[in-house]
Amino acid sequence: MENLSIISGHLLEAAFISYLLGVILFTWSAAKQQHGQLERIAWGVTAVGWMAHLGFFILRWVYSGHAPVSNLFEFMTFFGMMLILVLLIMYRFYRYSLLAVMALVISILIIGCAAMFPRDVAPLVPSLQSHWLYIHVTTAALGEAVLAVSFFAGFLYILHETDQAIQHKRVWLIEAIIALILSVAGYMLLAISFRTFGFTATVMTADASIIYQLPPFFVPSDMVSSPFPFGVSVPDWMRGENAALKLNTIFVSLLAGCVLYILIRFFTRKRIGAALQPLVRKMPKDMLDDIGYRSVAVGFPIFTLGALIFAMIWAQQAWDRFWGWDPKEVWALITWLFYAAYLHIRMLRGWQGIRSAWLAVIGFCIIMFNLLAVNLLIVGLHAYA
Amino acid sequence: MQKCSICKHENNLFSEECHHCGSTLKGKLDMRYEGAGRRSQQRNQTLIDKVWRFFASVRNGMYILLMTLLATALGTILPQRTYIPIGRVPQEFYESEYGVFGRLYHYLGFDQLYSSWWYMTLLGLLGASILIASIDRFFPLYRALKLQPVKRKEHFLTHQLYVKNKEISDPERLIRQIRDRRYRVRQDGEDYLAEKNRFARWGPYVNHIGLLLVLLAAFLRLFSFFYQDEFVWIRDGETAVVPDTNQSLFIKNKQFSVDTYDADDPKFEAAIEQEGRSIPKSFTTDIIVYEAENHIAGDTPDLKVLKQMQVSVNHPVKAAGFTIYQSGYQMNEFSGLTLRAENEDGLTADFQVNTEDPQTDYELANGLHAKLVDYYPDYQLNGDNIITATKYPRNPAFVFDISEGDMTERLFIAIDEVVSETGSNKYNIHAVDYDTHNVTGLSVKRDWTLPVFLLGGLIFMMGLIQGLYWQHRRIWLQRQADGSYLIAGHTNKHASSFEREMDRILDIYDKGESG
Structure with missing residues (x-):
């Protein structure tokens, strides 16, 4: 039985590597700007990676005895898997390599971040022991993955539409989004390399010792000793649990993101948005707009069913109330309200195209906020995932 | 695709202006509600007309929706009052945990935002908007679609999304093609109207009924x-x-x-x-x-x-x-405690206290007397105050006056601590034994x-799927004076896939023609 867990871990690694390979192949095919063999290989490699990912999921399920969607690591890897599934299906209808690149990059980052959370197989507490666990979580994740496609299309649309020479505000927003994505990549790279070299810094405070997985720039205000020569005390008003640790992670990630950004700019010699634009230019932007709308039209009902209706039925059973204004519930409602607004606003004159694209970007930010920030910043009943 | 008449750029069928040069494209008919007259557009005299008009507007509905969204998000900045630790006084909790901001948050009532009168009002306005905007649109749209003729004016057809002029020698065969794609075809003379999935048009109204049911259920829940x-x-x-x-x-x-x-x-x-x-x-x-x-x-x-x-x-x-x-x-809730009183000389006396319903006076051996002054079943320190968090004996604490003749001392006794409140320290009481039991909640x-709620949810889902997973598509075939056919097509969304379907139908027809 022990073997199952090990094999399943290796399958996830294999999937991760296939996805990386997929990104390279799809980018190459986008740069060549022609449909053909390369694209098919890229799709195949991604599909093989997804099969491995599915294998990871099934083996972990068999080993642990419950659907592996019960903590942040498991949920995030599952969300990554749903993103790739949606990509593989969508690609049969809309053969745009760049859409695939977007989906793969986001999925890789999510899986990479997932690996930073505890990966042990954990037993289910009584409130999670229900079939609704996998019914609710899988549908919600699938809905979010379909909705995410509107972000991929929207971002490409914005990249396509922006005149790098004139529209300064938009240009800088694009660079900011790219820098943010790079920060996540930077965090992942740093965390993986520090973990490989076994780096940890133990910061002693008056009554506890905190283990940092990254260099401790920010330390609690009551710090006694740190292995690092300098550390900035976090301001007094940040009192949440592990506030210093979280602020430090955010700071180091942004720092790494900036370093990566500068490095890339050093090679491209122009804004990253401008460097990417030639790849996007050939894409039919009306089609991108269509894909964006379609993905919301398809994803919204799935999301409603999974993240609200199934969630409420289960909450009534497990917590004796279907709705309790728990932060995760509330943010699912906010996501739902936002996409409902998206569907209506598109009907208004002049809200298709670029404005819709920006809305799709905001929508994805809300989903990501609910996935990560609500768990890490706001403590609620969904503390496990 | 439609070509811009000025720069020849190919634009999406739904585009209103050219994406390349920005010029207004040849006017398309606004087909959203079949051009049917709506009450909100026709009447604007009385107050009722004006209120109706306000709520019938999708734009105003969106303002209400976005305000609801922002208000909903506001409530997650700090924990709601139901989630603060049991036994904490809200005012004190928000101020001590979150400083000035917390105090303001509590003062403005954001700690109970979701049951505040103004949040309820927002939901009510949202409900009004959903109801009125739906009624305003549904009936005119329903009538217009039910009564639509096969023959339309040429202007109507040439201003549709898809327009094509074509020689068709065998219209019967084309109609068979169209029927095979699950269109229902009506004929009037030599003209045809093919239509499918009209029910998709009712999707929004069905899901709005579901939403209104959910809001109604939420409203009913205000009444005990x-x-x-x-x-x-x-x-x-x-x-x-x-x-x-x-x-x-x-x-x-x-x-x-x-x-x-x-x-x-x-x-x-x-x-x-x-x-x-x-x-x-x-x-x-x-x-x-x-x-x-x-x-x-x-x-x-x-x-x-x-x-x-x-x-x-x-x-x-x-x-x-x-x-x-x-x-x-x-x-392990306490059911009973055995306390031992002790004086300076080491004389002891044991006595039983029922934690559920303690007596007030205890006559003890060795001339000692204990009088229960105060009892905290679930004691907790809240700043400098002693409070009881619940009424259940989970962490009992007592204030006893212990006396021996005319000597009296007041003692505070909890499970693991004893504090003399009079400061004389002549007597001591501590717990020596206890009985516990488990309690289920x-x-x-x-x-x-x-x-x-459940019915509302189901109807909402049905409406969503009905409205979003199917598209209402129509094809008009109209015989022109010169014997050719004017072909016009309309879909209520996803223009590009409709365009593909139209091209495919005509393509197959053309192939059949040559073969």
């Missing part, structure tokens, strides 16, 4: 008539009456049990170690539900067994019209709004 939420703590082996049931429903806790995961299980070893304590596997209570018979006020009622069952987390049970949920427990609920 529609639901009853009770909570009972019952000790092992004891029977408790469910509050507010007119003394008619009793529940006996035969046995409450907690099961935990085996910490040596190789599968979960690592996770349990990470957690630092044992992880519960199940919380279960064996219960008997009784109904009181021949109940006369003040008498002990005769209990008739209704049901014997087992309730656990995630597995609620139903009895007597109520649903019973396992939703709390308390291990059962939530007993009845809610008639649940079916309404």
Whole structure:
């Protein structure tokens, strides 16, 4: 039985590597700007990676005895898997390599971040022991993955539409989004390399010792000793649990993101948005707009069913109330309200195209906020995932 | 695709202006509501007209929706009052935890935002907007689609999304093509109207009915008539009456049990170690539900067994019209304490205190006397004040006046501490023995709004799928004077796939022609 867990871990690694390979192949095919063999290989490699990912999921399920969607690591890897599934299906209808690149990059980052959370197989507490666990979580994740496609299309649309020479505000927003994505990549790279070299810094405070997985720039205000020569005390008003640790992670990630950004700019010699634009230019932007709308039209009902209706039925059973204004519930409602607004606003004159694209970007930010920030910043009943 | 008449750029069928040069494209008909006249557009005289017009506007509806969204998000910045630790005073909690901001948050009532009058008002406005905007659109649209003729004016057809002029020698064969793609075809003379999935147009109105039902259910929940939420703590082996049931429903806790995961299980070893304590596997209570018979006020009622069952987390049970949920427990609650009083000379006296209902005076051996001044069943320090967090003896503390002749000393006694309040330190009382029991917390609920919520949810889902997963498509074929056909097509969304379908239909027809 022990073997199952090990094999399943290796399958996830294999999937991760296939996805990386997929990104390279799809980018190459986008740069060549022609449909053909390369694209098919890229799709195949991604599909093989997804099969491995599915294998990871099934083996972990068999080993642990419950659907592996019960903590942040498991949920995030599952969300990554749903993103790739949606990509593989969508690609049969809309053969745009760049859409695939977007989906793969986001999925890789999510899986990479997932690996930073505890990966042990954990037993289910009584409130999670229900079939609704996998019914609710899988549908919600699938809905979010379909909705995410509107972000991929929207971002490409914005990249396509922006005149790098004139529209300064938009240009800088694009660079900011790219820098943010790079920060996540930077965090992942740093965390993986520090973990490989076994780096940890133990910061002693008056009554506890905190283990940092990254260099401790920010330390609690009551710090006694740190292995690092300098550390900035976090301001007094940040009192949440592990506030210093979280602020430090955010700071180091942004720092790494900036370093990566500068490095890339050093090679491209122009804004990253401008460097990417030639790849996007050939894409039919009306089609991108269509894909964006379609993905919301398809994803919204799935999301409603999974993240609200199934969630409420289960909450009534497990917590004796279907709705309790728990932060995760509330943010699912906010996501739902936002996409409902998206569907209506598109009907208004002049809200298709670029404005819709920006809305799709905001929508994805809300989903990501609910996935990560609500768990890490706001403590609620969904503390496990 | 439509070509811009100025720069020849190919634009999406739905585009209103050219994406390349920005010039206005050849006018398309606004087909959203079939051009049907709506009340909100026609009348604007009385106050009712104006209110109607306000709520019928999708734009205004969106403002209300976005305000609701922002208000909803505002409530998650700090925890809502229901989630602050039990026993904390809200005002003190928000200020001490979150400083000035917390104080302001509490002062503005954001700690109970979701039950505030203005949040309810927003939801009410949203409901009004959904209702009025739907009525305003549905009836004109329904009539227009029901009464639509096959023959349309040329202007109507040439201003559709898809327009094509084509020689068709065998219209019957083209119609067969169209029928094969599940269109329903009507004929009028030599003209045709093919239509499919008209029901998709009703999707938004169906889902709005669902939403209104959900809002209605939420509104009904404001009245206690529609639901009853009770909570009972019952000790092992004891029977408790469910509050507010007119003394008619009793529940006996035969046995409450907690099961935990085996910490040596190789599968979960690592996770349990990470957690630092044992992880519960199940919380279960064996219960008997009784109904009181021949109940006369003040008498002990005769209990008739209704049901014997087992309730656990995630597995609620139903009895007597109520649903019973396992939703709390308390291990090792104190049922009785043995205290030992001691004077300076080492003379001791033991006495029993019932933590459920303590006596006030205790005549002790060796001439000692204890008088209970104050009792805190679940004592907690809140700043400098001693409070009791609950009325259950989970952490009992007492204030005793202990006296011997005319000497009196006031003592504060908790399980693990004794403080002399008069400061003379001549006497001491401490706990030497105790009895404990387990308590199960059962939530007993009845809610008639649940079916309404569920029905609303179902109807909403049906409407969503109906409206978003199908598209209403129409094709008009009109014979021109020169014998060719004017082909016009319309879809209510996803223009590009409709365009593909049209091209495919005509393509197959053309191939058949040559072959």
